[in-house]
Amino acid sequence: MAKFIHISDTKGRDANVLFTGFSKKSKIKYFTPNDEEVQTLRVLKTTLNGSYEKLIKQCGSEPELAKLLISQDPEIDFFQTGLFVNGSTKVFVNSDFQPCITVNLKELVYDVQGLLKEERTPKEMQGNILEEVAIKPSGKLFPKSEVYAKFVFSKKYQLSHVNGLTFDFLYQLSKELDEKKSLMLIGSGEKGVGPLVFQNGGKAYRAFLEGRIKENGYILILHLSNLELKSAITQ
Amino acid sequence: MARLVKFNIGTESFDAAINKLDRDKVYGWIETVATDSAGNTCLTASLLNDGRTMVGSGGIAQKTLDSNNVEVDKSTLVAKLPDMSLAVLQPSIYEQPVTLILASIEDLLDLDVTAVYELTFDDLEIKSKMQSKFLGNAVYSFPFNYRSDYEAADAFMLFNGSVFFILTGNKNQFKFLTNEISEPIVVEETEVSEEELDFGML
Numbered sequence: 152m153a154k155f156i157h158i159s160d161t162k163g164r165d166a167n168v169l170f171t172g173f174s175k176k177s178k179i180k181y182f183t184p185n186d187e188e189v190q191t192l193r194v195l196k197t198t199l200n201g202s203y204e205k206l207i208k209q210c211g212s213e214p215e216l217a218k219l220l221i222s223q224d225p226e227i228d229f230f231q232t233g234l235f236v237n238g239s240t241k242v243f244v245n246s247d248f249q250p251c252i253t254v255n256l257k258e259l260v261y262d263v264q265g266l267l268k269e270e271r272t273p274k275e276m277q278g279n280i281l282e283e284v285a286i287k288p289s290g291k292l293f294p295k296s297e298v299y300a301k302f303v304f305s306k307k308y309q310l311s312h313v314n315g316l317t318f319d320f321l322y323q324l325s326k327e328l329d330e331k332k333s334l335m336l337i338g339s340g341e342k343g344v345g346p347l348v349f350q351n352g353g354k355a356y357r358a359f360l361e362g363r364i365k366e367n368g369y370i371l372i373l374h375l376s377n378l379e380l381k382s383a384i385t386q
Numbered sequence: 387m388a389r390l391v392k393f394n395i396g397t398e399s400f401d402a403a404i405n406k407l408d409r410d411k412v413y414g415w416i417e418t419v420a421t422d423s424a425g426n427t428c429l430t431a432s433l434l435n436d437g438r439t440m441v442g443s444g445g446i447a448q449k450t451l452d453s454n455n456v457e458v459d460k461s462t463l464v465a466k467l468p469d470m471s472l473a474v475l476q477p478s479i480y481e482q483p484v485t486l487i488l489a490s491i492e493d494l495l496d497l498d499v500t501a502v503y504e505l506t507f508d509d510l511e512i513k514s515k516m517q518s519k520f521l522g523n524a525v526y527s528f529p530f531n532y533r534s535d536y537e538a539a540d541a542f543m544l545f546n547g548s549v550f551f552i553l554t555g556n557k558n559q560f561k562f563l564t565n566e567i568s569e570p571i572v573v574e575e576t577e578v579s580e581e582e583l584d585f586g587m588l
Contacts, residue, residue, distance in 0.1 A: 182464045183452055183458055183463065191450050203442075204429065243428040248431075255422075256419070257421070259418075261415050273418060299495060300545070304499055305555075309558075321563075363560075367564050369563055378409055378412060379412065
């Protein structure tokens with residue numbers, strides 16, 4: 152589904168244009184030996200009352216838990232086990248397995264070696280692609296012949312026009328980048344070097360624009376990356 | 387000793403091990419800890435849509451069912467393509483040599499990367515021989531299956547000057563966008579007297 156993004160070009164002109172992501176669906180379908188198509192559904196195995204965590208607390212030891220499992224089948228809820236699950240919400244429960252009304256969240260930041268570097272309060276990222284101030288090109292160019300070996304582009308969106316004026320706007324931007332054979336860093340903030348967050352609570356990404364031109368057509372791609380191509384083994 | 391994958395480039399073969407790379411290994415990681423008002427650590431659970439049933443970790447399973455909602459043994463399933471022909475199992479990269487085909491940087495830039503692997507070599511001579519195939523920013527593409535599967539991921543191999551990487555994922559087919567106006571509109575100057583502009587009729 153296409154969504155809007157507020158973007159400016161290298162001349163400082165800005166517009167709301169559409170961006171679209173692509174997801175590949177599997178072509179393979181599975182059938183029973185009787186040629187009946189199968190479906191995959193989420194099924195309830197056991198409720199929190201039948202979970203290992205609750206039962207081990209109740210029994211005190213694994214041998215006691217084993218005895219209970221054999222004698223009473225407490226891990227099976229005969230009214231609910233096997234029901235289809237069509238949606239759920241994440242909740243926090245306390246040591247008595249009751250929902251917590253107040254929860255304090257803390258982030259523990261570890262380095263590559265697994266050493267605790269920092270403790271901090273989590274900060275929810277706010278979406279910044281449709282702000283009053285448009286995201287803008289930073290002016291920093293990365294030649295295609297170099298950038299492909301620097302960053303991992305895990306996500307891509309194609310930008311598209313919504314009318315004749317935005318066609319011209321995006322075509323010119325694509326043409327400029329196509330001629331330079333480079334990707335341009337684009338982002339939030341005054342210099343256009345800040346990360347992009349596509350929705351509240353979403354991940355932050357560095358973004359790069361790539362333009363391609365063929366006759367009267369254009370392709371303008373927003374490449375997103377949160378990982379550099381660095382060796383983890385030598386580190 | 388790590389399992390090796392045999393890569394073929396032209397008539398030459400190169401053996402290398404592949405090691406998965408992710409953010410945790412490059413930058414470290416973050417754990418979120420929740421505590422209740424008494425300072426005790428909380429567990430996470432799922433509250434089902436009925437608003438009262440709570441489910442712990444591992445309490446929900448994905449099941450394959452037939453039209454009567456009876457669980458089906460996955461080993462009996464038959465995989466088919468959209469034209470209803472039987473799908474053929476593609477081998478794992480460990481099962482047979484992988485042939486690399488020269489590709490363009492733009493092909494690589496079309497890839498939505500889902501996994502990254504770093505290559506390591508038992509013999510550095512193999513690495514230096516392989517480097518000679520990656521001169522002039524050469525990149526290679528190939529189908530990738532870590533395990534045998536009916537569908538292979540798109541994959542590219544590149545060299546960044548010191549390390550070989552494999553990027554796997556889905557290659558997008560971007561389409562060139564054009565403006566759908568067939569001809570530019572030409573505005574011709576016409577003579578209109580001001581008397582013709584009847585404001586009274588508005």
